[in-house]
Amino acid sequence: MKSSVITFPGSNCDRDIDVALKKFGFKNKMVWHADVELPKSDLVVLPGGFSYGDYLRCGSMAAKTKIMQSVINFAKGGGLVLGICNGFQILVETGLVPGVLLRNKYLEFICKNVFVKINNKQNTYFKSLEKDVLEFHIAHNEGNYFCTKDQLKEIEENDQVALYYCNQNGDTAEQYNPNGSIKNIAGIFNKEKNIFGLMPHPERMIDKSLSGEDGSLFFKNLINNLK
Amino acid sequence: MIVNEQVAIDHGLKKDEYKKICQLLKRTPNITELGIFSAMWNEHCSYKSSKIHLKKLPTKGKRVIQGPGENAGVIDIDDDDAIVFKIESHNHPSFIEPYQGAATGVGGIMRDVFTMGARPIANLNSIHFGSPQHKKTKNLLRGVVHGIGGYGNCMGVPTIAGQTSFDSSYNGNILVNAMTLGLVKKNKIFYSKAAGLNKPVIYVGSKTGRDGIHGASMASANFDEKIEEKKPTVQVGDPFTEKLLLEACLELMTGDSIIAIQDMGAAGLTSSSIEMASKGNLGIEINLNNVPCREANMTPYEIMLSESQERMLIVLENGKEELAKKIFDKWNLDFAVIGKTTNSKKIELFFNNNQVASIPINTLVENSPMYERKWKKTKMPIRNKFKKEVFKNLKIVDVLNKILANPNICSKEWIWQQYDHTVMGDTIQKPGGDAGVVRIHGTNKAIATSVDSSAVYCWAHPLTGGKQIVCESWRNLISVGATPIALTNCLNFGSPENENNMGEFVECLQGIAEASEYLKYPIVSGNVSFYNQTKDDGIKPTPTIGGVGLIKNYSKMITMEFKEVNNLVLVIGKTEGNIDQSIFARYILDKKNGPPPEINFFNEKNIGETLLKLIENDLIKSAHDVSLGGLLTAISKMCIKANKGINLKKPKLLIHELEYFFSEDQGRYIIEVHPNNIKTVKNILDESAVHYDELGTINNSNELYFSDKIKVTIDELKSSNTNWLKDYMNK
Numbered sequence: 001m002k003s004s005v006i007t008f009p010g011s012n013c014d015r016d017i018d019v020a021l022k023k024f025g026f027k028n029k030m031v032w033h034a035d036v037e038l039p040k041s042d043l044v045v046l047p048g049g050f051s052y053g054d055y056l057r058c059g060s061m062a063a064k065t066k067i068m069q070s071v072i073n074f075a076k077g078g079g080l081v082l083g084i085c086n087g088f089q090i091l092v093e094t095g096l097v098p099g100v101l102l103r104n105k106y107l108e109f110i111c112k113n114v115f116v117k118i119n120n121k122q123n124t125y126f127k128s129l130e131k132d133v134l135e136f137h138i139a140h141n142e143g144n145y146f147c148t149k150d151q152l153k154e155i156e157e158n159d160q161v162a163l164y165y166c167n168q169n170g171d172t173a174e175q176y177n178p179n180g181s182i183k184n185i186a187g188i189f190n191k192e193k194n195i196f197g198l199m200p201h202p203e204r205m206i207d208k209s210l211s212g213e214d215g216s217l218f219f220k221n222l223i224n225n226l227k
Numbered sequence: 228m229i230v231n232e233q234v235a236i237d238h239g240l241k242k243d244e245y246k247k248i249c250q251l252l253k254r255t256p257n258i259t260e261l262g263i264f265s266a267m268w269n270e271h272c273s274y275k276s277s278k279i280h281l282k283k284l285p286t287k288g289k290r291v292i293q294g295p296g297e298n299a300g301v302i303d304i305d306d307d308d309a310i311v312f313k314i315e316s317h318n319h320p321s322f323i324e325p326y327q328g329a330a331t332g333v334g335g336i337m338r339d340v341f342t343m344g345a346r347p348i349a350n351l352n353s354i355h356f357g358s359p360q361h362k363k364t365k366n367l368l369r370g371v372v373h374g375i376g377g378y379g380n381c382m383g384v385p386t387i388a389g390q391t392s393f394d395s396s397y398n399g400n401i402l403v404n405a406m407t408l409g410l411v412k413k414n415k416i417f418y419s420k421a422a423g424l425n426k427p428v429i430y431v432g433s434k435t436g437r438d439g440i441h442g443a444s445m446a447s448a449n450f451d452e453k454i455e456e457k458k459p460t461v462q463v464g465d466p467f468t469e470k471l472l473l474e475a476c477l478e479l480m481t482g483d484s485i486i487a488i489q490d491m492g493a494a495g496l497t498s499s500s501i502e503m504a505s506k507g508n509l510g511i512e513i514n515l516n517n518v519p520c521r522e523a524n525m526t527p528y529e530i531m532l533s534e535s536q537e538r539m540l541i542v543l544e545n546g547k548e549e550l551a552k553k554i555f556d557k558w559n560l561d562f563a564v565i566g567k568t569t570n571s572k573k574i575e576l577f578f579n580n581n582q583v584a585s586i587p588i589n590t591l592v593e594n595s596p597m598y599e600r601k602w603k604k605t606k607m608p609i610r611n612k613f614k615k616e617v618f619k620n621l622k623i624v625d626v627l628n629k630i631l632a633n634p635n636i637c638s639k640e641w642i643w644q645q646y647d648h649t650v651m652g653d654t655i656q657k658p659g660g661d662a663g664v665v666r667i668h669g670t671n672k673a674i675a676t677s678v679d680s681s682a683v684y685c686w687a688h689p690l691t692g693g694k695q696i697v698c699e700s701w702r703n704l705i706s707v708g709a710t711p712i713a714l715t716n717c718l719n720f721g722s723p724e725n726e727n728n729m730g731e732f733v734e735c736l737q738g739i740a741e742a743s744e745y746l747k748y749p750i751v752s753g754n755v756s757f758y759n760q761t762k763d764d765g766i767k768p769t770p771t772i773g774g775v776g777l778i779k780n781y782s783k784m785i786t787m788e789f790k791e792v793n794n795l796v797l798v799i800g801k802t803e804g805n806i807d808q809s810i811f812a813r814y815i816l817d818k819k820n821g822p823p824p825e826i827n828f829f830n831e832k833n834i835g836e837t838l839l840k841l842i843e844n845d846l847i848k849s850a851h852d853v854s855l856g857g858l859l860t861a862i863s864k865m866c867i868k869a870n871k872g873i874n875l876k877k878p879k880l881l882i883h884e885l886e887y888f889f890s891e892d893q894g895r896y897i898i899e900v901h902p903n904n905i906k907t908v909k910n911i912l913d914e915s916a917v918h919y920d921e922l923g924t925i926n927n928s929n930e931l932y933f934s935d936k937i938k939v940t941i942d943e944l945k946s947s948n949t950n951w952l953k954d955y956m957n958k
């Protein structure tokens with residue numbers, strides 16, 4: 001399986017996701033933001049970080065780069081695009097997934113482990129994954145997912161919510177919401193479920209010495225579903 | 228502008244120093260030259276009050292590749308890998324503008340590290356604030372934490388350990404010390420010594436603006452009521468540009484184009500150009516019209532003294548300009564050839580085709596002032612005699628809950644959760660333990676690191692305090708299973724012109740030197756910050772030690788939380804019951820005099836090395852050094868982190884229980900041992916003549932239990948420990 005990771009100026013989780021993808025069997029290529037052509041890929045990843053310093057609005061500058069036009073075309077053709085953290089912010093800025101990401105409710109950067117509940121397994125990302133609740137890790141300042149009532153209705157009708165913040169038993173009560181996201185939403189699909197944006201970093205959970213290993217489950221499952 | 232004595236004094240120079248400048252130049256300097264002298268001769272850049280004392284520090288060791296004198300120290304961690312590290316203060320700017328002050332402190336220290344060719348792999352910080360009740364404390368703390376996070380998080384470097392304290396002596400002078408560790412291959416280390424004639428001098432990074440002019444001079448003076456006026460001397464950070472600069476520099480460093488490289492930190496273009504030329508025994512010529520400027524009509528004076536951030540000066544090999552420019556263009560950074568090396572041994576500046584400065588470099592560096600300041604020795608305070616009645620009305624549980632919630636003991640999760648501590652995917656021990664640990668990417672090795680200071684001990688008796696902080700740093704590394712290798716220090720003191728403050732400096736430094744010598748734990752880099760003083764009130768002496776140790780196989784790393792029910796818990800090292808200067812004495816009994824706990828080098832070394840041996844032989848399940856708050860505080864923290872309880876045995880007591888549980892006797896660790904190994908462990912401890920007490924057994928009841936005197940749930944201890952800071956900040 002071939003994957004591509006786009007490096008924008010200010011990306012800083014590009015190496016981490018490269019390590020993770022390779023560990024679980026992807027042949028990964030790093031793609032520079034100024035490139036125009038996307039290499040042949042089964043999966044494109046927009047990594048975490050602070051693209052263009054996130055100075056204008058998180059992800060907004062990256063969304064307008066040349067390479068993103070190729071990514072958008074790839075996604076519209078049904079290609080798998082995964083946006084993690086800043087990558088998720090870029091996805092909402094391109095409009096590939098609905099909604100926006102506001103500043104965290106308590107106006108502070110948060111770095112910690114969280115639990116997320118998988119809402120929908122009818123897609124390449126989660127099909128056949130045994131667990132329903134995963135322990136992931138978040139590290140962000142603007143992860144407070146928000147959308148209009150109409151959008152929310154549409155998202156729910158189309159089963160586009162990928163992940164909800166919850167406790168280890170899958171309880172999605174408000175108290176397990178780390179950043180104020182509407183309905184505890186941690187990750188969202190497009191209608192067709194080939195584009196997936198999430199705030200947590202599965203790539204930081206790929207080794208028992210790190211924060212945990214549920215990221216390994218995610219990547220192993222993903223490559224199996226692609227085979 | 229005409230230069231005279233008054234102008235020189237306004238620049239922070241002393242009358243004598245101005246006279247010396249005129250003598251050295253054999254003329255009156257012009258304003259640009261005066262600015263350069265004042266920048267190079269201020270305390271921050273010249274170390275004029277500390278130099279003669281710093282020479283006494285042990286700086287050599289078999290793993291030391293580079294000691295003090297470069298941008299950072301370098302140590303060998305085998306397999307051609309080396310760690311570059313340093314700590315630096317950004318105290319004055321952080322008090323005036325906490326967000327930018329702290330942010331640029333972090334940016335500056337990271338630049339020091341990647342200037343040497345190393346990719347930063349971990350950040351740490353040691354931050355000290357005034358009394359929690361003081362009106363400025365909360366905003367300063369919030370601003371500093373946001374600033375550190377804002378910069379480090381954006382750079383994608385994990386912040387893995389730190390230290391925070393509160394003390395009213397910091398009410399008017401907070402401390403912000405930032406430390407960075409970087410990884411480099413031994414044969415790819417870059418230095419700041421220029422070499423060769425007519426080599427192009429290159430400016431890269433951000434444009435030069437009017438921010439931070441005379442920042443280093445500001446950091447070399449006492450604060451007074453007009454301090455807010457100095458806001459424009461605080462630099463503004465741009466972590467995004469620094470991230471680009473990091474990647475661009477490391478890309479250029481893969482080739483062989485660079486002869487010397489130096490970041491523009493304190494005193495900007497002035498100190499970077501002069502240091503490179505001075506080390507190479509060369510001259511340097513700069514055309515200031517070629518310096519990329521952010522604002523129009525900047526004068527030579529402003530360009531030379533700006534402390535705009537995210538800039539580097541490079542001496543390149545001839546003919547490599549195009550190649551280098553391509554790399555910096557790719558990263559959208561400014562690149563300009565601004566001068567060349569010469570054999571004049573002068574710094575010569577040109578602007579609009581006129582020479583605007585010409586100063587022999589030795590007058591700025593070798594001939595800079597050096598003072599042997601007067602200093603006063605601190606007598607060892609007399610020990611307090613506590614009568615048993617004092618303890619009578621105190622319940623151990625109440626004392627414990629209070630101590631766990633003390634601002635200097637409580638959990639600092641509110642702070643470190645705002646720092647990305649897991650980016651780069653190699654953090655295997657997060658903040659909140661004895662030391663942070665990161666793996667060396669792709670290997671079985673890991674590096675442990677911590678920052679430590681004990682201002683109260685240093686204030687009570689500077690010599691003992693100086694020894695203690697080195698030992699504490701050593702202990703923190705050993706507690707996670709690392710062999711301590713070397714340290715960096717950040718020496719935060721009041722005014723050197725005050726003989727008490729100077730005495731604190733001299734004696735703390737002596738203590739540091741003695742401990743470092745004995746433990747073979749050399750000092751490879753550091754920074755001195757004097758004038759942490761508002762009017763006549765100086766801070767408590769706060770030397771900070773940043774320690775670095777190596778774990779050869781990270782599967783042997785130790786963490787502090789208790790692991791398994793029925794395992795046995797021991798304390799190694801002797802508990803004598805000295806409570807003077809302990810949190811218990813100062814905070815519960817309100818007794819603030821007396822000597823700090825004694826340091827016994829022999830025991831310290833012996834106990835530490837024995838513990839490392841136990842760890843190496845897989846005999847230890849968890850370990851934690853006993854420090855602030857004493858034995859019961861340490862045990863509670865191990866329980867809280869594990870969510871496990873303990874049954875404590877009644878110790879053979881010659882001292883009062885409160886003294887036993889809360890004294891801060893040094894050189895002690897708590898260890899957890901599986902019952903199957905207890906015999907072996909005791910044998911090794913006996914053979915090594917290490918004193919130990921059996922403390923008890925880990926239970927499955929989630930309670931801390933001690934005869935009929937303590938019965939408390941771990942949840943209760945946990946809320947005492949974790950709530951204070953959160954509640955304080957959210958109130």
